[in-house]
Amino acid sequence: MRGDGADAMGEIGDRIIAVTGANGFVGRACVAEARRRGHPVLALCRSAPLPEWEADAGVTVARIDLSTDGDRLPALLAPVEALIHAAAFMGDSPEVLARDTLAATGAVLAACRAADIRLVMISSLAVYDTDALSPGDAVTEASPLIALAPDALDQPEAYLRSVRDPYAGAKRLQEAMMAQHGGAEGSWILRSGAIWGPGRSWHALQGFWASKLFVTIGSDGELPLAHVDHVARVAVGCAQTAPQGESVLNVFDEDRPTRARFLTAHRRCYGWPRLNVTVPYGAWLALVRLLKPMANRLPGLFREPILRARMMPLRYPNTALRSAFPGEDADTFEGLMARTREAET
Numbered sequence: 542m543r544g545d546g547a548d549a550m551g552e553i554g555d556r557i558i559a560v561t562g563a564n565g566f567v568g569r570a571c572v573a574e575a576r577r578r579g580h581p582v583l584a585l586c587r588s589a590p591l592p593e594w595e596a597d598a599g600v601t602v603a604r605i606d607l608s609t610d611g612d613r614l615p616a617l618l619a620p621v622e623a624l625i626h627a628a629a630f631m632g633d634s635p636e637v638l639a640r641d642t643l644a645a646t647g648a649v650l651a652a653c654r655a656a657d658i659r660l661v662m663i664s665s666l667a668v669y670d671t672d673a674l675s676p677g678d679a680v681t682e683a684s685p686l687i688a689l690a691p692d693a694l695d696q697p698e699a700y701l702r703s704v705r706d707p708y709a710g711a712k713r714l715q716e717a718m719m720a721q722h723g724g725a726e727g728s729w730i731l732r733s734g735a736i737w738g739p740g741r742s743w744h745a746l747q748g749f750w751a752s753k754l755f756v757t758i759g760s761d762g763e764l765p766l767a768h769v770d771h772v773a774r775v776a777v778g779c780a781q782t783a784p785q786g787e788s789v790l791n792v793f794d795e796d797r798p799t800r801a802r803f804l805t806a807h808r809r810c811y812g813w814p815r816l817n818v819t820v821p822y823g824a825w826l827a828l829v830r831l832l833k834p835m836a837n838r839l840p841g842l843f844r845e846p847i848l849r850a851r852m853m854p855l856r857y858p859n860t861a862l863r864s865a866f867p868g869e870d871a872d873t874f875e876g877l878m879a880r881t882r883e884a885e886t
Contacts, residue, residue, distance in 0.1 A: 542594040543601040558780050559583040559621045559658075561607060561649060562628030564591050567663055567736060570773035571625050572600065578777060583621055585628070608640045611648025618652050623659040623780035629715075631708065635701035638711040643697050646715050650722045660728040661779045663772070664716055666765050666791070666857075667709035668732060671850045676822075679856040680765070682732070682789050687713045694718065705846045727783030731776060734793040734857065738769035739884040742811060746851050747800055749842055755814035757804060758842070760822040762854025763797035768877050771870060778866050785865070793857045794877070795870040806875050810882040822852055 558575045562568040563584035569591060575582045581599045584590065590602040603617050607628060618624065626649050630641040646662075653660045666680070673685040687709060693700035697714055704710035716730055735744040746764060748757040775792050798806070804817060829836075829845050841847040872880060 542590065542597055557581045557583055557621045558777065559585060559618060559624040561585045561624065561626050561645070563602075564588060565627060566738070566741060567733075567769060567772060567776075568625075568627040570738070570769045571627060571776050574770070574773040574777045575780070576600065578781075580777070580780075583617065585617070587628075607645035607648050611645070611652070614648055614652035615655055618656050618658055621656070621658055623661065624649065624653055625661045625663065625776045625780055627663045627776075629663070629711070633707045635698045635707050638701055638707055639698045642711045643714055643718070646718055647722075650718060653728070654722060657726075659780060659783065660719070661776050662715060662719055662728070662730045663776065664730050664732045665709070665712040666732055666734050666793075667706060667850070668713045668716060671853055671855075672846060674849075674853065674855065676760075676762070676854045677856070679858055680791070681858065682787060682791055682861050686716075689713065689717055694721065705844075706850065709850070728788065729779040729784060730789045731772070731779065732789065732791045733772050734765035734767035734791075736767050736769050736772055737881070739881050741769070742807060742878070742881055742885075747803065748852075749840070750814075754816045754818060757800050757817055757819040758822055758825050758848075758852045759800050759819040760852070760854035761799055762822070763857050764800060764803055765855075765857040766794050766797060766803075766874075767792050768794055768870070768881075775862065775866060787861055787865070790862050790865060791857065791859070792862060793859055794874065795859055796874040796877075797857055798874045802874070806878045809875075810878050822854055825852070 558580045560568050560571045560582060563572050564586040572582050572584055576597065576599055584594065584600055584602045585605055587604065587606050594600040594602065605613055628645055630637050668686050669680055670685040670687050687704065690700050693714060694717060701707040701710045719730060735746050737744055744766065748755060771794060772792055826848060829843055829848055832839060832843055836844045
């Protein structure tokens, strides 16, 4: 690992890939994948660098708060060829999202545009408007997106307070900012599914806990999972390559389990949840509609828009991804779950 700043990067050479949020779940995997392919990496992170980088002279760390220190970016990015923007706030506070996701993205966009750097934006499945979909539909890059208010880019906090899911609204605004301001020609947007992997085997699309009992909202729909190693491989591939056609890609695992299959595999590898009851999606939806008059006082999955966004049985084809990047995933879903568990021990 080399020291802080552009001077240290100058010693490494060209084809440098920068990664924001480099010490986060996705960023860490992107750094590892870029190094596996032989690229020097500029790891941009707000907190301490990862111990695993200390012995790697191909990783240069720059500690930076993108939301407040964006004026440092142009100098840092001077030798960089492409940037993977993985930094984002994962919570639902409109104020923090506006600062740590949107202001940070504005700084990244400005720096990439000025330096003509290819940008790979890590977006999310959450940008799709599930109110416009029906059970059984396929979610593709052409599916409708969450609507933007006319002044959403000028008043992001107000917009984030008005949408059903502030995190989803922030990812939608990130994409709108990129469409308005852009990075270099040949930049990408990756709409990933629910990202999982070592240290994050579970996900938020299964159901909910009721004390020690887990309630699965079951259906024959696919879980839109995206293993973190798969996301990193696609992101680094995009950093290396200009799009030949569509520059927006959905990123899902090739083998997408149902919730019942996920539950079985997770129990086999991790031993939990021990107690589970499965309620069919249709039955849960009927209950939610009965409770609509008191929906504002109930948790998220008792509100129909949130239920539809997280649990509606849908299909998630990888057609565009495989067209842009032919190949296969590392393993079946069950194999990936076993590998994930093994990596944690």
